Amino acid sequence: MIVDPKSEERLDRAFMALADPIRRRIIARLSRGSATVNELAEPFEISKQAVSKHIQVLEQAGLVTRTRDAQRRPVHLNAVELERMTSWIDRYRLIHEQQFRSLDAVLGAMGASDAAAPPSVDTIKEKEQ
Amino acid sequence: MIVDPKSEERLDRAFMALADPIRRRIIARLSRGSATVNELAEPFEISKQAVSKHIQVLEQAGLVTRTRDAQRRPVHLNAVELERMTSWIDRYRLIHEQQFRSLDAVLGAMGASDAAAPPSVDTIKEKEQ
DNA sequence: TGCTTGATCAACCACTTGATTGATTAAAGA
DNA sequence: TCTTTAATCAATCAAGTGGTTGATCAAGCA
Incomplete structure (x- = not known):
């Protein structure tokens, strides 16, 4: 059975990413539509920098993507992952x-x-x- | 919307548990039938103590259960989780x-x-x- | 041009994780 | 009994995670 090492690592990151309740709530929110970092950070009591880090974790896991809209960086769910x-x-x-x-x-x-x-x-x- | 805090934590642990390739291989092995710690440790190069810890992580996540058979502690997959x-x-x-x-x-x-x-x-x- | 907003970068800290080695428990077998 | 086997416990360590604050970048807007 051939196992692509990159697929292994991607799974590592994806499961790790969903092991955090804040990141799961972010995914839940994004399932209803894309949002900016500020919008995503609003319900939480932690700093926006911390939320930004969470989003980076989700992005590196391939679970979300980001685009650019002026100075905003909207985040989108990637259901494929x-x-x-x-x-x-x-x-x-x-x-x-x-x-x-x-x-x-x-x-x-x-x-x-x-x-x-x-x-x-x-x-x-x-x-x- | 009522959220059971225990269910949150259980998901935390379950996703975290599968975020490790060794633990995923253990799950894959167990899907084919129950096994002891020694059997599960065999394909890996890390110590049996380390494998034992991995199994504890899986157990606390509810992904596996353990029984007793003399001095053996066979591990079984819990597909419900x-x-x-x-x-x-x-x-x-x-x-x-x-x-x-x-x-x-x-x-x-x-x-x-x-x-x-x-x-x-x-x-x-x-x-x- | 400055000023404001949205977001990231950088440095730092407390805590957790994954691994090790050595000692220990528990049951079987001689 | 003494020995072997199966597995865990305990102490320790390096590396990683989640959070903070302060500074910085980049794009609109006055």
């Missing part, structure tokens, strides 16, 4: 779900008739797979 | 997409763009770091 994050997560969610299903089938075929859906995983010793 | 992460992201992806669509409709009806910051890709200038 959000999509990359969900792709990563969903990939392993799917694998896990399928693994879970086939394990369930094995247990069912072995004669243990309970076949409980909830995770009775704690008794499982993984040797197959 | 992964689902919470995609839910958060997809929520704002959806809002953004709808916002985008309605803006598109407005622009189409007007024929000109004087709305606040239309995020058209062709006007984007810089992408420096």
Whole structure:
């Protein structure tokens, strides 16, 4: 499986960027439309410089882009990067779900008739797979 | 809008947890089945203590759970928390997409763009770091 | 030309993170 | 019992993060 090192680092930054509640609120705000740094800083009690840094973090993660409008620097959401994050997560969610299903089938075929859906995983010793 | 503070913190930890490539590889491994700390540490060149810490981070984020099997502490993926992460992201992806669509409709009806910051890709200038 | 506004740069500080090594707990096996 | 195995705890360290204040840049406007 070939893994693009740049894609690794981009994921690092994207997840790190969303690990902060202020940055998540910024993303939430931007989902409703672009905004300037001042507008984005307004609801928060921290300095505008701090908000500016948060936006830089989001920008380097590829989650937002910035344009220029005179002395304003409007910030726009980049939904493509959000999509990359969900792709990563969903990939392993799917694998896990399928693994879970086939394990369930094995247990069912072995004669243990309970076949409980909830995770009775704690008794499982993984040797197959 | 009521926001459960614990849910905020849980998201903080979940996103932070996935911001590390080693922890993402651990999640990827666990999607294929549960494993012990030693098994999880095997592909990495860092110490087992370090891997143990990574697993603690994942556990406190709710992304994995641990059980006991004699002196082993098998680690299991908790897909529910992964689902919470995609839910958060997809929520704002959806809002953004709808916002985008309605803006598109407005622009189409007007024929000109004087709305606040239309995020058209062709006007984007810089992408420096 | 100056002045104001929007935003960033720079230096600094407290705190956290990721890693290390060495010691320790806990259960199995001889 | 003594030894091995699985894993964590404890102390420490370098590097990174999130915040501050003060200075600076860049574009309109009087």
